[in-house]
Amino acid sequence: MTRTTTPAQPARSRQAAAIRFLDRYLLYVYTAFAILYLMLPVAVMALFSVNDPPGKSNVIWHGFSLDAWLNPFGVPQLFDVVRTSVVVALVSTIAATMLGTLIALALVRYNFRGSAATNILIFLPMATPEIVLGASLLTLFVAIGNPPFFPTNFLTILIAHIMFNISYVVVTVRARLYGFDRHLEEAAMDLGANEWATFWKVTFPMILPGIMAAALLAFSLSIDDYVITSFTAGRTSTFPIFIWGSARIGVPVQVNVIGTAFFLIAVGFVALTTILQSRAARPLPPPTAGRERAATLDPAPTALTEAEA
Amino acid sequence: MHARQWLNRLTPFLLLAPGILWLLVFYAYPSVQMFISSFWAGTLETGFTVSLDNWTTYPQALERYGPQFGRSVVYGAAATTVCFLIAYPLAYTIAFRGGRYKSLLLFLVIAPFFTSFLLRTQSWKIILGDDGILFGPLKDLGLLGPDFRVLATPVAVVAGIAYNFLPFMTLPIYVSLEKIDGRLVEAAKDLFAGPWRPGGSIAGGVVGGLTAGGLAAAFEYDIVAFAILGAVGGVLIGAFFLSESFIQIVFPLSLPGVFAGSLLTFIPAMGDFVNAELLGNTQTRMIGNVIQSRFLDNNDYPTAAALSFMLMAGILVAVAVYARLLGTKELTSSG
Numbered sequence: 001m002t003r004t005t006t007p008a009q010p011a012r013s014r015q016a017a018a019i020r021f022l023d024r025y026l027l028y029v030y031t032a033f034a035i036l037y038l039m040l041p042v043a044v045m046a047l048f049s050v051n052d053p054p055g056k057s058n059v060i061w062h063g064f065s066l067d068a069w070l071n072p073f074g075v076p077q078l079f080d081v082v083r084t085s086v087v088v089a090l091v092s093t094i095a096a097t098m099l100g101t102l103i104a105l106a107l108v109r110y111n112f113r114g115s116a117a118t119n120i121l122i123f124l125p126m127a128t129p130e131i132v133l134g135a136s137l138l139t140l141f142v143a144i145g146n147p148p149f150f151p152t153n154f155l156t157i158l159i160a161h162i163m164f165n166i167s168y169v170v171v172t173v174r175a176r177l178y179g180f181d182r183h184l185e186e187a188a189m190d191l192g193a194n195e196w197a198t199f200w201k202v203t204f205p206m207i208l209p210g211i212m213a214a215a216l217l218a219f220s221l222s223i224d225d226y227v228i229t230s231f232t233a234g235r236t237s238t239f240p241i242f243i244w245g246s247a248r249i250g251v252p253v254q255v256n257v258i259g260t261a262f263f264l265i266a267v268g269f270v271a272l273t274t275i276l277q278s279r280a281a282r283p284l285p286p287p288t289a290g291r292e293r294a295a296t297l298d299p300a301p302t303a304l305t306e307a308e309a
Numbered sequence: 310m311h312a313r314q315w316l317n318r319l320t321p322f323l324l325l326a327p328g329i330l331w332l333l334v335f336y337a338y339p340s341v342q343m344f345i346s347s348f349w350a351g352t353l354e355t356g357f358t359v360s361l362d363n364w365t366t367y368p369q370a371l372e373r374y375g376p377q378f379g380r381s382v383v384y385g386a387a388a389t390t391v392c393f394l395i396a397y398p399l400a401y402t403i404a405f406r407g408g409r410y411k412s413l414l415l416f417l418v419i420a421p422f423f424t425s426f427l428l429r430t431q432s433w434k435i436i437l438g439d440d441g442i443l444f445g446p447l448k449d450l451g452l453l454g455p456d457f458r459v460l461a462t463p464v465a466v467v468a469g470i471a472y473n474f475l476p477f478m479t480l481p482i483y484v485s486l487e488k489i490d491g492r493l494v495e496a497a498k499d500l501f502a503g504p505w506r507p508g509g510s511i512a513g514g515v516v517g518g519l520t521a522g523g524l525a526a527a528f529e530y531d532i533v534a535f536a537i538l539g540a541v542g543g544v545l546i547g548a549f550f551l552s553e554s555f556i557q558i559v560f561p562l563s564l565p566g567v568f569a570g571s572l573l574t575f576i577p578a579m580g581d582f583v584n585a586e587l588l589g590n591t592q593t594r595m596i597g598n599v600i601q602s603r604f605l606d607n608n609d610y611p612t613a614a615a616l617s618f619m620l621m622a623g624i625l626v627a628v629a630v631y632a633r634l635l636g637t638k639e640l641t642s643s644g
Contacts, residue, residue: 045428
C-alpha cells in the first residue's frame with residue numbers, strides 16, 4: 001500500500017496515479033450500475049402498478065392512475081388465489097421450520113451413523129431442478145391414483161412446499177448452530193438446569209434468530225413458487241399460477257399492485273428485524289469478549305440469569 | 310444408566326425422523342417412481358402398465374427432443390458465463406471494498422428476489438419489448454434499426470435466466486472471497502507483486518476471446534468477430550486491472566466459490582422453462598418446456614418421466630464429479 005514512486009519518473013507516476021484512481025473508483029461505479037440493473041425489473045413492476053392501460057395488456061405506459069391500488073382485488077379470483085398462496089406459505093413454513101430445525105440440531109449436535117447420508121439427502125433437493133421435483137411428485141401422485149393425492153389438489157401443493165422448504169431451513173439453522181457457544185449450555189447444566197430447561201432457556205433463544213431467518217426464507221420461497229406448484233396444483237390456483245395464466249392474455253394491473261406490496265412488506269420486515277436485532281445486541285458485550293469469558297468458564301451474566309429463572 | 314445411554318444414542322434419530330421421513334417419501338421415493346413411470350405404457354383413462362419393453366421411450370424421446378436438450382445445455386452454459394462475468398466484480402467489491410456498507414450491499418443484491426420470479430420476468434418483457442422503454446427511444450434516435458429486436462430471441466432468454474439466477478452465483482463467490490486473509494495479499498505485495506501488465510494482458514485476452522467467441526457460438530453470431538472483440542476487451546481489462554496478487558492469490562482462492570456458484574446457477578438454468586416461455590419464441594424452447602407440456606397439457610407421462618430422468622441423471626453426474634473433485638462443504642454452506 002505504501003509503495004513510493006521516485007520523482008525521477010514523472011510519466012510512470014502519472015500512469016500509476018491514473019491506475020490507482022481507476023482502481024479505487026471503477027469498482028464502485030460498476031457496483032452502482034450492477035445494483036441499478038438488479039433493481040430495474042422491480043422498479044418497472046412498481047411503475048406499471050400505477051399504469052392506466054385501456055385494455056388488458058399492461059406492457060406499454062399509458063398514464064398515471066391509482067385505480068388499481070385503490071381496488072387491489074378488483075379482478076375476479078385474485079383475492080382467492082392470494083389467500084391460497086398465503087395459507088400454503090404459512091402452513092408449509094411452520095411445518096418445514098419445525099422439521100428442518102430438528103434435523104439441523106441432530107446434524108450439528110450429534111455424531112451418528114448415517115450423518116453423511118443425511119447430509120446428501122438434505123443437499124440433493126436443493127440441487128435438483130424445480131421441474132424435476134415437481135414432475136417426480138406428480139408421477140407419485142398419478143401412480144397412487146386415488147384421493148386425497150390424485151387428482152392433485154391443495155393438500156398436494158402443501159406436501160410439495162414442505163418438501164422443498166426443509167433443506168433450506170436445515171442449511172440456515174445449521175449455519176447459526178455452528179457458531180453456537182456450547183459453554184453457555186454447560187454453564188446452565190452446572191447450575192442445575194436439566195436438558196429440557198437448558199434447551200428452552202438457553203439454546204432456543206440463542207438460535208431463534210436463525211430459525212426466524214429460515215422461516216422468512218421458507219415463506220418467501222413458498223409464496224413465490226410457480227414451477228413445482230404447477231405440477232402439484234391440479235385445479236387449485238395460487239398467485240403465481242394466476243400470473244402465469246394471465247401472462248398470455250395480459251397481466252392485470254392489480255397483479256403488479258400485489259407484487260409491489262409483497263416486495264415492500266418483505267423488505268420492510270427484513271429492515272425491521274435487522275434494526276431490532278442490532279438494538280437488542282447493543283447492550284451485550286462484543287462477541288469476542290463474550291467468547292473469551294466463556295472460554296475461561298466464567299459465563300456472561302445475562303445467560304446465567306436466564307438459565308436460573 | 311443403560312436406559313439413559315440408549316436414549317442418548319437414540320436422540321439424533323428421533324430428531325431426524327420426521328423431516329427425513331418426509332424427504333424420503335416425497336423426494337427420494339418420487340425419483341424412483343419417476344424412473345418406473347418412464348417404463349409405463351397406456352393413458353390416464355385406461356391405466357398404466359409397467360414393462361421393460363417400453364425402454365424404447367428413451368431413444369424416441371431423445372431423437373424427438375434432442376434439439377431442446379441441446380438448447381438447454383447451451384443456454385444454461387451461456388447464462389452461467391454471463392452470471393459469472395456480472396457477479397465476480399460485484400462480489401469482489403462487496404467483499405473487499407464494502408467496508409461498513411457490506412451488509413447493506415448484500416441486502417441490495419438479494420432484495421430484488423423478494424419479488425415474484427414471474428413478475429420479474431414479466432418486467433424484462435416490458436423492458437426488452439421491441440418499442441419498449443429501452444429500445445423505443447434508441448430507435449427513435451436512429452441508433453438502432455427499426456427491425457432490431459431482442460425479445461423473442463435466444464439473447465432475451467439467456468439474459469432472463471442470467472438475471473433470475475444471479476444470486477446463486479454472487480453469494481458463493483462472495484463467501485469464498487470474504488474468507489481470504491488480507492495479509493496474504495499484503496505479503497505478496499511485500500514480495501514485489503505489482504501490476505502485472507504482460508501476464509494480465511495475456512490472461513485477459515485469452516479468457517475474453519474464448520468467452521466472447523463461446524457466447525457468439527451459443528447465439529449463432531459471427532464467432533471470429535466476437536472472439537476478436539472479446540480478446541481486445543480482455544487485454545485492456547487484464548492489462549489495467551489484473552494485478553499479480555489477484556491472479557496468483559485472490560482468484561485461485563476464490564475458485565471453490567466460482568465452481569459452487571457455477572453449479573448452483575447451471576442446474577436451475579438448465580431446467581428452466583419460464584424464461585424461454587415468456588421471453589423466447591417457439592425456436593427457443595428448452596427441455597423444461599417440453600417436460601412441462603408433455604406432463605400437464607398432453608398427459609404423456611412416460612415420455613415426460615423419461616426426459617426428466619435423463620435431465621436428473623445428467624445433473625447427478627455433474628454433482629458427483631464436483632463432489633469428487635471439491636467436496637460438498639462449499640455447496641451446502643453457501644445455500
